[in-house]
Amino acid sequence: MLIKRFEDLKTKHPELPVILIFGGENKELGLNKTYLEDLLSENQFPYSVFYNKENKFFGLNHLEYFPYERNDVQMYLVKEGQVFSSAEMGIPELFEKQVQDFLQP
Numbered sequence: 001m002l003i004k005r006f007e008d009l010k011t012k013h014p015e016l017p018v019i020l021i022f023g024g025e026n027k028e029l030g031l032n033k034t035y036l037e038d039l040l041s042e043n044q045f046p047y048s049v050f051y052n053k054e055n056k057f058f059g060l061n062h063l064e065y066f067p068y069e070r071n072d073v074q075m076y077l078v079k080e081g082q083v084f085s086s087a088e089m090g091i092p093e094l095f096e097k098q099v100q101d102f103l104q105p
Contacts, residue, residue: 024055
């Protein structure tokens with residue numbers, strides 16, 4: 001489960017700051033702020049979360065140049081307010097390399 005990967009990340013790289021941006025609502029699936037709060041609380045999610053009901057984060061931060069089909073599920077490594085790279089948490093070996101590159105001074 002993805003939450004387990006975040007727990008592992010917190011243990012392995014406690015110095016890595018993470019903020020989850022949860023974008024939009026899906027009333028048909030019951031995905032809303034209450035669902036998010038319950039899920040993260042039940043799983044003791046180790047990071048800060050920003051709930052972006054109107055899903056404006058993508059456009060306001062000019063992230064349209066990243067070639068993703070779904071802009072509601074994305075991860076970035078951000079340094080000094082600028083996107084350093086995408087973060088491919090679903091590919092563990094690549095993600096570890098991305099984190100290591102990001103953490104280099």
